[in-house]
Amino acid sequence: MTMRCADCMPMIDALVDHELPPEEERELRAHIEGCVDCARELALVVDVSRAAREGLVRHQAPDVLKARIRAAVSGVSGASGANGAAEPAGEEPAARMRRRSYIRLAAAGVLIAAASSALTFAALRRGAAPSTESELLASHIRSLMPGHLTDVASTNQHQVKPWFNGRLDLSPTVPNLDSLGFPLLGGRLDYVAGRRVAAVVYGRRQHVINVYSWPAAAHESPRSAAAQGYNMVEWQAGDVEYWAVSDLNRPELDQFIARFRDVSGR
Amino acid sequence: MAQQDMERFERIVLPHLDDAYTLARYLLRDEHDAQDVVQDAVLRALRHFAGYREGDARAWLLTIVRNCCLTWQRQHRVDRIGLSLGNEVDAIPSESAGTDAAAIQRSERALLERAVAALPAEFREVIVLREVQDLSYREISDVVGVPIGTVMSRLARARRRLAVALGAGVKEAG
Numbered sequence: 001m002t003m004r005c006a007d008c009m010p011m012i013d014a015l016v017d018h019e020l021p022p023e024e025e026r027e028l029r030a031h032i033e034g035c036v037d038c039a040r041e042l043a044l045v046v047d048v049s050r051a052a053r054e055g056l057v058r059h060q061a062p063d064v065l066k067a068r069i070r071a072a073v074s075g076v077s078g079a080s081g082a083n084g085a086a087e088p089a090g091e092e093p094a095a096r097m098r099r100r101s102y103i104r105l106a107a108a109g110v111l112i113a114a115a116s117s118a119l120t121f122a123a124l125r126r127g128a129a130p131s132t133e134s135e136l137l138a139s140h141i142r143s144l145m146p147g148h149l150t151d152v153a154s155t156n157q158h159q160v161k162p163w164f165n166g167r168l169d170l171s172p173t174v175p176n177l178d179s180l181g182f183p184l185l186g187g188r189l190d191y192v193a194g195r196r197v198a199a200v201v202y203g204r205r206q207h208v209i210n211v212y213s214w215p216a217a218a219h220e221s222p223r224s225a226a227a228q229g230y231n232m233v234e235w236q237a238g239d240v241e242y243w244a245v246s247d248l249n250r251p252e253l254d255q256f257i258a259r260f261r262d263v264s265g266r
Numbered sequence: 267m268a269q270q271d272m273e274r275f276e277r278i279v280l281p282h283l284d285d286a287y288t289l290a291r292y293l294l295r296d297e298h299d300a301q302d303v304v305q306d307a308v309l310r311a312l313r314h315f316a317g318y319r320e321g322d323a324r325a326w327l328l329t330i331v332r333n334c335c336l337t338w339q340r341q342h343r344v345d346r347i348g349l350s351l352g353n354e355v356d357a358i359p360s361e362s363a364g365t366d367a368a369a370i371q372r373s374e375r376a377l378l379e380r381a382v383a384a385l386p387a388e389f390r391e392v393i394v395l396r397e398v399q400d401l402s403y404r405e406i407s408d409v410v411g412v413p414i415g416t417v418m419s420r421l422a423r424a425r426r427r428l429a430v431a432l433g434a435g436v437k438e439a440g
Contacts, residue, residue: 012421048425052397055378061287065301191309
């Protein structure tokens with residue numbers, strides 16, 4: 001069989017992908033040896049494929065998503081176990097299935113809400129000015145649900161800071177810590193301990209750091225708390241009270257706060 | 267669902283959540299949408315787990331994720347091409363900022379991400395399934411639901427488009 005070069009194009013890709021039967025591969029290689037155009041085409045495919053393989057990001061599912069899925073999956077198994085007999089899924093009308101899936105999603109949400117109120121009670125029992133810590137923890141967990149993290153999503157401090165103008169009496173501190181490994185993710189309005197507060201959001205690998213700030217009521221010594229894998233650290237600068245909340249380990253959270261304070265002078 | 271089926275589901279399907287999320291990120295080009303769709307897809311997979319006999323669980327899950335992405339896009343009628351791409355590129359971690367080589371590598375990656383994001387959906391999905399997920403033509407054919415010959419020609423055309431976008435300056439042959 002003689003080969004026309006127009007036919008070669010996808011074949012060359014299949015060659016690079018090791019998808020050709022041995023005989024066709026031999027035939028194509030023989031052709032490429034004598035055809036400058038196809039040799040150039042082969043080099044191009046090898047280059048593009050390598051660039052894509054090496055350059056394209058393999059994303060990691062966020063821990064929050066994995067937790068939601070595991071909660072939802074165990075919710076489904078628990079529900080059908082309680083009913084005894086689960087009907088064959090394939091026979092359900094699509095619309096009903098969809099509705100049921102939302103019920104399950106809602107159930108997963110309830111699980112998370114129940115978990116966070118359990119945290120609240122745990123924090124309450126631990127004492128030491130409970131309401132602020134427990135509300136911050138609940139706010140932080142709520143912020144991790146999809147779509148809740150930021151009202152203004154931007155890595156640019158000059159977009160995040162002005163966004164709060166007119167929304168709060170206090171203009172929050174938004175230092176740029178990108179080069180220090182804490183990229184800015186955005187900001188949002190939140191409601192903690194009976195007042196509207198600013199939440200400025202930073203990232204660290206897969207972790208989220210919420211920095212809350214509001215006008216300080218009275219000067220107090222710095223506080224901190226830990227509950228269920230989350231760390232909360234408070235400090236005051238001038239007449240503003242700051243809280244950083246994250247599932248980062250404490251040394252890294254302290255490092256973040258040190259850099260936040262260095263760069264912002266707060 | 268019986269306890270042993272649940273355990274089997276957790277053992278052979280849940281380990282592929284990163285791949286599921288990666289595919290959804292590339293298809294939907296939005297991290298929040300991708301999270302919602304992946305959760306929906308996994309619950310769908312769980313409901314249909316009885317229909318899964320054997321074969322590659324990863325390709326099976328990716329098939330469901332892809333279908334959920336298409337359904338989601340039909341329902342929401344969005345094409346966010348161009349939107350928020352700048353942010354995603356910026357969000358690539360820049361651990362070793364400073365050196366020229368690292369900066370060049372970052373900008374090449376940004377160019378690549380943009381070029382892939384700008385591909386038509388049927389080209390983008392075969393590139394991701396082949397180059398990121400490393401599926402065979404047979405597996406891609408099963409996931410996408412087209413013959414192997416179509417997979418081959420789409421992949422070839424997708425790569426020529428990427429080559430042009432990456433500045434290789436090679437004209438599309440044929």
